[in-house]
Amino acid sequence: xxxxxxxxxxxxxxxxxxVYRLQSDDYTGAVGEVAVNRLYFSGxxxxxxxxxxxxxxxxxTLTAAVFPVNNGLQFKSGAGNSAFVTTNxxxxxxxxxxxxxxxxxxxxxxxxxxxxxxxKGEAFNMSAIAVAGKWGVQNITPGTDEKLRIxxxxxxxxxxxxxxxxxxxxxxxxxxxxDADGRAEIDLADVFNSILQPKIxxxxxxxxxxxxxxxxxxxxxxxxxxxxxxxxxxxxAATLPEKRVLWGGSGYFQQAGVSARLYANGLMKxxxxxxxxxxxxxxEPQWLTFICVEAYITGLQYKMEVVWHDNSTGTYTLASLNQxxxxxKIILPAGITQLNVNSYSTGKRVKEYTxxxxxxxxxxxxxxxxxxxxxxxxxRKYFVYFNSLGAWECQRANGVEDRTLELKTxxxxxxxxxxxxxxxxxxxxxxxxxxxxxxxxxxxxxxEEQKRCRDLFISPKKYRYVNGDLYPxxxxxxxxxxxxxxxxxxxxxxxxxxxxxxxALLQ
Numbered sequence: 001x002x003x004x005x006x007x008x009x010x011x012x013x014x015x016x017x018x019v020y021r022l023q024s025d026d027y028t029g030a031v032g033e034v035a036v037n038r039l040y041f042s043g044x045x046x047x048x049x050x051x052x053x054x055x056x057x058x059x060x061t062l063t064a065a066v067f068p069v070n071n072g073l074q075f076k077s078g079a080g081n082s083a084f085v086t087t088n089x090x091x092x093x094x095x096x097x098x099x100x101x102x103x104x105x106x107x108x109x110x111x112x113x114x115x116x117x118x119x120k121g122e123a124f125n126m127s128a129i130a131v132a133g134k135w136g137v138q139n140i141t142p143g144t145d146e147k148l149r150i151x152x153x154x155x156x157x158x159x160x161x162x163x164x165x166x167x168x169x170x171x172x173x174x175x176x177x178x179d180a181d182g183r184a185e186i187d188l189a190d191v192f193n194s195i196l197q198p199k200i201x202x203x204x205x206x207x208x209x210x211x212x213x214x215x216x217x218x219x220x221x222x223x224x225x226x227x228x229x230x231x232x233x234x235x236x237a238a239t240l241p242e243k244r245v246l247w248g249g250s251g252y253f254q255q256a257g258v259s260a261r262l263y264a265n266g267l268m269k270x271x272x273x274x275x276x277x278x279x280x281x282x283x284e285p286q287w288l289t290f291i292c293v294e295a296y297i298t299g300l301q302y303k304m305e306v307v308w309h310d311n312s313t314g315t316y317t318l319a320s321l322n323q324x325x326x327x328x329k330i331i332l333p334a335g336i337t338q339l340n341v342n343s344y345s346t347g348k349r350v351k352e353y354t355x356x357x358x359x360x361x362x363x364x365x366x367x368x369x370x371x372x373x374x375x376x377x378x379x380r381k382y383f384v385y386f387n388s389l390g391a392w393e394c395q396r397a398n399g400v401e402d403r404t405l406e407l408k409t410x411x412x413x414x415x416x417x418x419x420x421x422x423x424x425x426x427x428x429x430x431x432x433x434x435x436x437x438x439x440x441x442x443x444x445x446x447x448e449e450q451k452r453c454r455d456l457f458i459s460p461k462k463y464r465y466v467n468g469d470l471y472p473x474x475x476x477x478x479x480x481x482x483x484x485x486x487x488x489x490x491x492x493x494x495x496x497x498x499x500x501x502x503x504a505l506l507q
Contacts, residue, residue, distance in 0.1 A: 015249025035143025043134030
């Protein structure tokens with residue numbers, strides 16, 4: 001039987017460790033036996049009597065003395081009766097050479113000292129060397145070695161829920177070699193991350209429609225069985241409890257708190273870093289992404305509370321999501337233009353708004369507050385990316401952008417005919433293309449906002465967002481300055497380029 005002694009959290013992230021430690025209880029061909037030996041006495045043990053005991057390839061020599069020296073090599077001589085055995089018991093129990101391998105007790109009916117091995121194995125069968133005197137050694141219970149099964153391993157299969165939720169696909173199988181104690185360990189993070197990562201549902205970039213994501217949040221289950229022998233024979237398989245994996249990672253210092261990042265105080269939390277309050281521009285894209293951790297939620301509604309510029313308020317239902325099932329990701333638009341917030345009141349401008357999910361009279365999520373930034377902030381730019389928790393995010397950069405243009409050409413040369421000087425030639429450029437590199441700066445960022453911005457630099461999917469159109473980019477900066485210990489704010493200055501070339505001339 002296979003037992004999982006260590007398992008991942010019920011909801012794990014694919015870029016965090018997802019470790020299973022498995023324990024087999026059928027890894028031994030022979031269980032082995034603990035040796036029990038007896039040192040018996042049949043008469044007086046006179047001073048000078050030498051007792052030599054051999055076990056585990058080591059010979060231990062003990063000498064009887066009237067007045068033993070406290071060096072571990074001498075014990076008190078005596079009549080060899082039960083009183084003699086009782087008197088010498090503390091010596092044999094405290095002798096380091098003996099006590100490290102045996103537990104010592106007495107058998108007063110013989111009389112004798114009984115040595116019970118602390119581990120299984122033939123090595124602890126005791127024998128006497130050059131017996132001279134009224135003593136002897138008996139092996140009451142022979143010790144036998146524990147023998148491991150040949151080629152013992154744990155056969156493991158991993159099944160992942162299909163995107164539609166109906167059925168499972170086998171995505172991985174492996175034979176895990178066990179150690180001498182029948183244990184095996186595996187981290188499944190790389191397996192899941194490679195499968196979940198390419199299947200990221202995009203939100204509606206400009207509209208106000210919610211999207212349910214099933215590709216990056218799926219259940220998985222393990223099937224495990226004993227396997228050993230040559231050729232390897234597989235035993236009866238057992239199925240471990242279902243768990244769920246999401247694409248993303250929480251960072252090494254937050255691995256133990258994955259569930260708390262998704263759900264707190266009975267409410268769902270958005271998959272994003274930083275505060276629940278943000279300043280946003282009117283055209284800045286924003287999204288909220290939640291993971292349903294309940295069995296299912298029915299009658300779910302997307303709600304908005306608005307404070308208008310004249311301090312009047314209003315509460316509006318943005319969308320009805322009906323039923324959301326366990327583990328499904330809900331991707332919701334949250335920007336001012338995306339939600340068309342100003343259309344909910346004639347002649348008024350939005351000052352701030354709060355978004356949350358609700359079913360009936362019960363709120364199901366934390367509240368997320370957005371303050372409208374009415375400053376012009378000319379030449380602003382938006383970068384959309386997939387953050388480390390597996391949700392879409394936006395980072396704004398302001399100010400003038402520096403551009404660098406790099407031309408790339410292929411050249412060919414033609415040697416002129418006689419009487420031109422050798423070495424002269426005509427050179428022609430062809431396949432001319434160019435590549436632009438841009439340098440821009442973020443706003444001033446707090447330490448919490450700084451952590452959010454770091455996700456942009458390492459994200460596998462990042463884009464320049466222009467009026468609902470997205471252009472794939474890559475960050476070319478390899479070294480970014482951050483604040484010193486005394487500073488509480490910073491801004492990032494970074495370089496990026498588009499991940500495509502502009503072919504200006506082909507010939």
